[in-house]
Amino acid sequence: MVARRSRVDPEPLEDSPGPDLQLAEANVGWVIARRVRECRTELGLTVEQLAERSGISKGMLSKIENAQASPSLGTLVKLASATSVPLTSFFRGLEEEHGAVLVRAGEGIDIVRKGTRAGHHYQSLGGVRGAQRIMEPLLVTLTDDHEVFPLFQHSGVELLYALEGVVEYGFGADRYELHPGDALQFDGDVPHGPTRLVRTPVRFLSVIAHASTGTSGHPVH
Secondary structure, three states, X not given: OOOOOOOOOOOOOOOOOOHHHHHHHHHHHHHHHHHHHHHHHHOOXXXXXXXXXXXXXXXXXXXXXXXXXXXXXXHHHHHHHHHOOOHHHHHOOOOHHHOOOOOOOOOOEEEOOOXXXXXXXXXXXXXXXXXXXXXXXXXXXXXXXXXXXXXXXOOOEEEEEEEEEEEEEEEOOEEEEEOOOOEEEEEOOOOEEXXXXXXXXXXXXXXXXXXXXXXXXXXXX
């Protein structure tokens, strides 16, 4: 049985950005990441080729395209010059995307969460900013049936929808075997996570709804 642990959030620093500013910055990062990737693929360039053409390191370009780094104005100027597009094109549709975010099949941004390791693939399906609620949709793929998975805790409510394979999913002391088409909804504050991969690959949609500000899941140590 997994004991429930309470999570105490640290007191925010006085000059740390508020949730609205954090959301705005995150949204800008998403838009830039998508636009840079679109410009590169439209030119038929690899990440390495665009990095060489723009004078930006391959590692930094990869982080920009995955919304893991905020590019400076100088970096955006280099990218605009290398792709022959106006600088403003990297921000095109920013305001509209506050209300709707379209992520085409296979174009979700790969993300790294605490506990991520080989055989774990988390793909963000975008995020829409709301006044009272934030949703965090993820497409999760698990392939290593010998892996010991961490348990997670986070604020809000989570909904799982099984798409492929069979997985035993733990919630507190309970275990649920999920088959394609099954849905499981639970309180994210209770330790939860895959406990056994019955048939791989396992793929499921995870949607976390936070009451106010969003926080990423933390493994239970």
